[in-house]
Amino acid sequence: MKHRVLIANRGEIALRIMDACEDLGLEYVAVYTRADEESLHVQRARQKYRISDYRDPNEILAVADEAGCTAIHPGYGFLAEDFRFARRVVKRSSPLIFIGPRWEVIRDLGSKLHVKRLARELEIPVVPGTSEPLYNEIEAEARAEALFAWLSENGEEDPRLLIKAAAGGGGMGIEEVRELDEVRPVFRRVRAYAKRLFGDEGVVIEARLRRFQHLEVQLLGTPKGELVHFGTRNCTIQSPGRQKRIELAPGFDPRFKNYTFDAQALEEEIISHSLKLAEAVEYDSVGTWEWLVTPEGKAYLLEVNTRIQVENEVTARIARIRGKEVNLLREQIRVALGEGLGYVQKDITFEGTALELRLVAEDTERGFRPLSGVIERFTFSEAPWLTVRTHVPRDRSYHIPTEYDPNLALAIIWGRDTQEVLARAREFLGSVVIQGRTARGDPLVTNVPYLQEKLAEVYEFRS
Amino acid sequence: MALNHKRINQLLQRLRSHPYRIYPVETPHTGYLRKILVTEEQEVSAGEGLLVLERERNLKTLRARVGGRVRHLRKDLLGRFLEAGEKVLEIWHPLSQEEAVAEVLRETLVVVRAPETARYLLAPEVETRLLKEKRPLVRPGEELLIMTFMKRETPLRHEGPPMVIFKLFFSPHQVVPAGEPLLGLCLPEEVPYLERVMARIQEEWPES
Known part of the structure; x- marks a missing residue:
């Protein structure tokens, strides 16, 4: 059966799902709202439908039926962790494939309190x-x-x-x-x-843990019961509103930073705990187990995200399956459509350090106020170690819609080690030009200077 | 006061030459256009059914927000699957006396416009005072409105001399497009003059 995927999302994640679908030879259909008409995800899709709201399940399902789709990819945000939506997709009279975990898993792991209770039963430490x-x-x-x-x-x-x-x-x-x-x-x-x-x-x-690092474990399970991990990433650098701004993989780097504890042993411990919980719920898609780690080396499970995450590519960038590069979206779609993994844990290896920078139109000097307006120029220097994911066109001006987060781009940078990745991140940020004006006519500012400053704090404990 | 009777005459003349506000009727969401309940040039009242849209086996009747004449009806869309925001017809709504006053005030008062397409609320203090007093005075730096977008709430403060809130142009909690008027302000000493202007329009504009 030839599958056709409805991409129920916008912006850069919609573009990445398109890449993965093309890679797998799958057809796809995009949706968009009036506010997103200038977005690259709309320009790129051959088949697309304007809807009223990405959060409206009726809109998504009506378009899926009209366009003859067989599967729905929710991306992240919007309906991605709505178990009622996932249940409706698979339980309706003309069922579709939900590219994500089973709805029961989304329901159970979507509740932070239920996760806490489950973790305590399994003797997994929680805050x-x-x-x-x-x-x-x-x-x-x-x-x-x-x-x-x-x-x-x-x-x-x-x-x-x-x-x-x-x-x-x-x-x-x-x-x-x-x-x-x-x-x-x-x-x-x-x-x-x-x-x-x-x-x-x-x-x-x-x-409230006063000093900590925010670590994530990337897992992938299948409905056939297979379960592997893709190591850890470090998402400690966040805005005051707890929005992630810089992520690195792997989660610890003992060659770069001295820890007061055995970082490798702790990493193995939190991966093992994460796998234990995933096994207990028969986890069957991509998912992220979030942890807080104190300077003394105590780790506490924070929550589970039952979806693909913005920062999944920073993990994929250092992971290899039998020496080949990884695309976690591709893996997520494959297993949802019924394929087995075709590899086991020992086939997964890691190489180098990867870092992701989130470029956002926000005024970091004024409480990280989100900004809308028009981007008139967006340029940066290309490099073989750099991947930029963006829905912002570079050949014409772009209005930042006020309906959504003002995220402009993700830059994923690879280096042989942390020193090299930091040097490359500085080089990239030095080359970025984002010019425009806000709705009030002021010059548009972004968080680029903030990111430059924060590069000095990678792998540090946040207080 | 910058406004004079000559300017009022010009505004009224302009309104009289086109005494309508045009309301496009668009599909609020996707769906099949199953029925068109009106005909071109038909007069409809507010609340009257215009179209029937079907989505996920649910039928929804779209009703007229305002009364007026149906124009530019797209009969060719009948039976088709429509995207959200597809314009199906227009309602040419004759301006009532109150609406004519609002149109004039929009061009007369010091208008606070929406800086962004966002959801707007009245600042709690202003909301309370609007209920108590008919036209509350606001001072420089006082919080007038709260703008909600991108998961953040931003207060909008009054800039300029103390002024009176004379007219509310929006419904709180609704999304207002950038540039649209939110509040109409004037100096306290201008209130009697503006009330005379309103009385004049009410006198000269026919009751609907």
């Missing part, structure tokens, strides 16, 4: 905190008091807690508190925000 959503501020205050006490007893001189929307994600709906008196008002604010954004008032409270 201390509540394991049920809280709705009552008196109860929240009592839990917060116990957590403050736990932190103090464990030698934390300046204990802090995070109050989070239970259904949140992507760094949204998280606030920090330092005093017990702050808990109730912040709880109320986060609860109202959670209700507004996620439709659920549930709130969780966690101990």
Whole structure:
């Protein structure tokens, strides 16, 4: 059967799915909204449909039927982790293939609290905190008091807690508190925000780790029960709004940084824990297990992302399957369409260091304010060690739509080691020209200077 | 005050020469256009059914937001699968007295326009005062509106001398395209003059 894939997403991920489909000889159909008409993903697709909203399942399914698609790739964001959508895709009267995990897995791992409970059952360490959503501020205050006490007893001189929307994600709906008196008002604010954004008032409270590295384990499973990992990546450099800005693979580099713990052993431990949880739920697609690692070498599972991630290519760039380069999107599509992996863990090796830079139209001097406007010029120097993923055209001007994040491009850079990748990242950033104007007519600024500055902090613990 | 009766006359003359606002009727989402319920030049009332769109086996009747005359009806689209935002017809809506006043005020007041295509809310303080007072005074630096886009909320503050909020041009929580008016402001001493202007238009513009 010849498959045709509906790409239910926009921008650079839609373009990468197109690449993977072409690589596999599959036809694809794109969707777009009026705000995205200038995006390269719209220009490139031969068959495309304008829809009202990428988040509307009815739009996606109506187009899939009309265009004769057999499978839907949700990309990341939008409907990617909506288990109801995934269930509907496979359960409807004319079922389609959902390119992602089974809907039950998305449901179970989509809940941070359920992941915590499952992890505790499997003796996987998690950040201390509540394991049920809280709705009552008196109860929240009592839990917060116990957590403050736990932190103090464990030698934390300046204990802090995070109050989070239970259904949140992507760094949204998280606030920090330092005093017990702050808990109730912040709880109320986060609860109202959670209700507004996620439709659920549930709130969780966690101990705030003061210094940590944010590590991710990349896994790939199949419905046939195969399961491999593609190592780790380090996503510690994030904006104050907890949006990732620089990612590296591998997650630790003992040749570049001195650790007070055995980094290789810890990496093996968190990979092993991640595989244990994936096996327990029979994980059957690409997925990311997120971890926080303290300077003392303690690791805590944070959450699981049941989708392809923005930063998957930084992992793919250093991974080899029997010496050949890897495309995780291609692997994800292959296994969803019923193929087996065709390789085992020992066939996967790693080579060098890769680094990803997220180029964003944001004013880092003014609270990382997202900017819209027009990009009139976007250039950079090409290099064999560089891959740039972007939906922004380079031959004409482009209006940044206000409806979506102002991400402009991803630059993935490879080097034989971390020193080389950093030198190349500096060279790339030095060559980037992004010129334009905001909606107010001011010169458009981007986060390029911020990224240049932050390169000095790779593999450091964040405080 | 920059405005005078000559300018008002010009604005009214312009409105009289084309006393309509044209509302395009577009498909709100994808779907098959199963029925067209109106004919070219038909007069419709607000709420009247115009089209039937089918998506995922659900039929949806698109209704007229405003009353007026149906123009430029695309009968050729009947039975076809339509993309979102496809224009099917226009409604030429005759301006009411109140709408004519709004049109004049839009060109008369100091207008705060949407800097971005975004969702806008009134600042809580302003919202409360608008309910209590008819035309609240806002001071320099005071938060007027909250602009929500790209997952961020940005306050919009009043710049310039203390002014009165004379007219609200948008519905809070709705997406407003960049450049569209949000609020109409004037100096406190201009309020009586503007009220006279409104009274004059109400007198001269026929009741709909």
